[in-house]
Amino acid sequence: MNAKELRKYFPILHQEVNGHPLVYLDNGATSQKPIQVIEAIDAYYKEVNSNVHRGVHTLGSRATDKFEEAREKVRAFVNARETAEIVFTRGTTTAVNTIAYGYARATLKPGDEIVTTVVEHHSNFIPWQQAAKATGATFKFIPLAEDGTITLDAVRETITDNTKIVAIHHISNVLGDTTPIKEIAQIAHQHGAVLFVDGAQGAPHTKVDVQDLDCDFYTFSAHKMCGPTGIGVLYGKRELLEKTEPMEFGGEMIDFVELYDSTWKELPWKFEGGTPIIAGAIGLGAAIDFLQEIGMEEIERHEKKLVAYAMEQMLEMDGVSVYGPKKDRSSLITFNLSEVHPHDLATVLDSHGIAIRAGHHCAQPLMRWLNVTASARASFYLYNTEEEVDVFLSGLKKAKEFFGNVFS
Template sequence: MNIKEIKAQFPILSQQVNGHPLVYLDSAATSQKPIQVIEAIDEYYKKMNSNVHRGVHTLGTWATDAYEGAREKVRKFVNAKETAEIIFTRGTTTSLNMVATCYAREFLQEGDEIVTTIMEHHSNFIPWQQAAKVTGATFKFIPLQPDGTVSLEDVKKTITDKTKLVSIAYVSNVTGTIHPIKEIAEIAHAHGAVMCVDAAQGAPHLKVDVQDLDCDFLAFSGHKMAGPTGIGVLYGKRSFLEKMVPYEFGGEMIDFVELYDSTWKELPWKFEGGTPIIAGAVGLGAAIDFLQDIGMDEIERHEKQLVHYAMEQLSAVEGLTIYGPKERSGLVTFNLSDVHPHDLATVLDSYGIAVRAGHHCAQPLMKWLQVSATARASFYIYNTEEDIDALVKGLLKTKEYFGNVFLG
């Protein structure tokens, strides 16, 4: 694939920041949007803006077709059996909270176990922590290896017959660790546990096949995969979704309402109360078209090449500490000695280089790493080796700047 041609389709990347060409290395927080996605949303509002499922007029029909057409694109993208298993949400956080509220809190009890790791994003940590408090279940963690990975032996030791739910990120947003989800799901199921996957960092970068992974739930966000903000997906096997109570009550999700009781629509609509995120779904559908035109295998190959180059170049910077395993997804988390990550990110920004600094919504992992914060450079389909070269030059200039400050 031609990266320069791909990059040209992202209007925001052609601008300058602080007098320098923008080098965007924060796609793990949110990716940029190609013109195709922007135009799809614009076309929806210009030509078919209407509510869905309710009206019989032409605009309502067009909007419904676009909305449900996007659901079918998502189904194919993750290889779900049917569109009934695809729930549109506000994002990964909402999707995981739906599982924690509508499944874990309803079906778990004292003596049961919820298993995760300490490297999870808070969105895949706090919902289970709080569900354990409410139900009396035990909250357990698969231990980490020194490089920030998990071993299947430790998975087998941690998951027991008391384990009722396992929830793990496909890819760590801090270390880039890619977890063996298929194998973990097999272990979980062997003990009768439910398998939930946080794919916020996985779906944008790896080919996702929920049937092959055999996960029971999987969550991801549109805005990290070239789509708009405010739209996400919860995949759930029909057998689980059917027995779960709705997450929100109101319009759109009801079948019949009586004075003292109500019944719900069939899947997936019983989980989509209120006016849904129609434009967001249309934009997500356009993003999926864009990614699949490139090919998820090609995207993974490109990012693997980039991260290998980045690891090689960054490892040569004296005083730089890189966190996580050698083999990883497309991000590198690091610290530069004697420079706070926020100061580092500020200096880099002065050169037009955008990186993330902070605890990355993963405070338990920061504690395990024995740091309060880190800097993170994350890559996507529009990034090049030249972007990494610019980052390295920026880091060297940062070292020079703070060296002069300390000497002065």
């Protein structure tokens, strides 16, 4: 099924914005939702709505079954060994904080090292920064190549026997490069370190096999992969999750509560305190079904084709600066138009119905490394077409002409 055929499943795409057909190119921030996901969430509330793991009545049992069926779909999607290694969270941010608090702060000491990069999204940067401050550990950065990519030589030079945690992105939300996770995992493990992977831009766009990658933790959010907002996934190897203390305490995650101490449920429920995001999990399961039917390899192939098509023409435009590798990029292009603030550019494009992102993309250390204050980003997904790329490029040229006249 090609992109044009897939678009029929996305109601939001069939509208006009500012008198023009919507061209949605902000998928790196959040993706649109197919009718299958919307209907799955709707059906839960209409037919099954009940809390899970608590009641013995029929609706409670049905809701629990659907909730845990969604967990199994996630397990299969990333090829985890067991559902106990799949924790539902509120999103990638919560997952990172869970490990930064419950694992890192409990195990690190002065002299230990947390290794990361300046490319990271703030959600995979600040929790580790704060964990280092709290424990006295050293916060270290892998130096970048000229185009912002990570070389294995640089990884080998940075990770030492003092390194305990390596926290890194799978695919950059700014540069669009894919990190060699499997090879970095091997290097980290040779030094006795664990590898935490931010897969927020990875899981929606490429096939993920956590056993093949041999990462210790991997996390992603549903809303970037055709699923609902407010729910994400933390994968962790059982032995490491068992060493991790929960960050939230309360109902659902407890085993026994005494007056002066308590014990926790077994994995994964010890990390899921309170009423979980039941409808969100069911919606995520429906999103995974949708993506699996298309095929992650096909999604990745389509997106890379769109990026290459757009890049070829953008690199030939005067005054357009593209950041990151020029070839073999994932689903996005980050750029600037000379002498034009990206917010102004995004506003002009929006007047033509084209939605892009503008700002620091929650990556201020990377913006400083690039020597810019902000940038524009066009990010593609499975339902975008070459015709939409043409509209975007035409809009970029019109914006260039408009601002050229303003500044002339």
